[in-house]
Amino acid sequence: MKQKTLFVAALIALIAVFVGGAMFYSSQQAQQEAQRIAANQVALMRMHSPTLGKADAPVVIVEFLDPACETCRMFYPMVKQLMAAHPDKIRLVLRYAPFHNGSDNIVAALEAARKQGRFWPTLEALLASQEYWAPHHTPQLQLAWKYLAAANLDMERMAFDLKSPDIPKVIEQDLADARTLNVSKTPEFFVNGQRLPKFGFDQLQMLVEQELAKTSGR
Numbered sequence: 001m002k003q004k005t006l007f008v009a010a011l012i013a014l015i016a017v018f019v020g021g022a023m024f025y026s027s028q029q030a031q032q033e034a035q036r037i038a039a040n041q042v043a044l045m046r047m048h049s050p051t052l053g054k055a056d057a058p059v060v061i062v063e064f065l066d067p068a069c070e071t072c073r074m075f076y077p078m079v080k081q082l083m084a085a086h087p088d089k090i091r092l093v094l095r096y097a098p099f100h101n102g103s104d105n106i107v108a109a110l111e112a113a114r115k116q117g118r119f120w121p122t123l124e125a126l127l128a129s130q131e132y133w134a135p136h137h138t139p140q141l142q143l144a145w146k147y148l149a150a151a152n153l154d155m156e157r158m159a160f161d162l163k164s165p166d167i168p169k170v171i172e173q174d175l176a177d178a179r180t181l182n183v184s185k186t187p188e189f190f191v192n193g194q195r196l197p198k199f200g201f202d203q204l205q206m207l208v209e210q211e212l213a214k215t216s217g218r
Contacts, residue, residue: 043177045093048170050119053091058215064097066186067106068139073127075187078201096174097186102139112161125151
């Protein structure tokens with residue numbers, strides 16, 4: 001009888017240890033997941049990121065873009081149309097993911113244009129002429145120069161600002177954030193922090209409309 005009592009007590013103690021261990025593991029997992037989500041939220045948007053739309057718009061689209069990416073060029077006007085269909089309801093935040101060799105130089109030109117307050121017109125001019133300055137998916141800044149000039153930029157200032165030490169820091173930060181978020185292709189979209197479950201404009205539009213429906217009372 002004594003042995004049976006000892007056995008039962010040992011079994012209860014073992015179960016308690018197992019349950020306690022499982023709860024601790026679950027707690028650790030939950031904490032790690034919360035930390036991952038928090039890190040991802042920080043990585044999504046930075047103070048330096050170019051934005052288009054109202055700051056308090058209820059839906060925020062974050063797009064990781066490579067200016068030499070053909071699909072980025074195709075999607076840009078569609079995203080603009082989506083924003084126009086919902087005035088003041090959508091804000092676009094651009095992040096750089098210059099995966100093509102040489103795209104970092106084009107991004108640098110965009111950042112230099114931003115110093116002149118001409119970021120968006122310059123981006124649109126570059127996307128419209130992409131086939132001419134990125135032949136065979138090989139971006140070349142010297143070929144893009146005349147299209148930059150057509151964007152009503154002060155080209156002497158552009159040449160000076162291209163040497164700004166803060167531009168490489170912006171590119172490095174965006175690439176680091178892309179790695180944190182497992183962004184490996186462009187364009188990559190997040191809507192109110194949610195990655196598209198499947199790539200495509202229909203999927204982007206659907207997710208945007210779902211988020212708009214959640215905030216329809218705002």
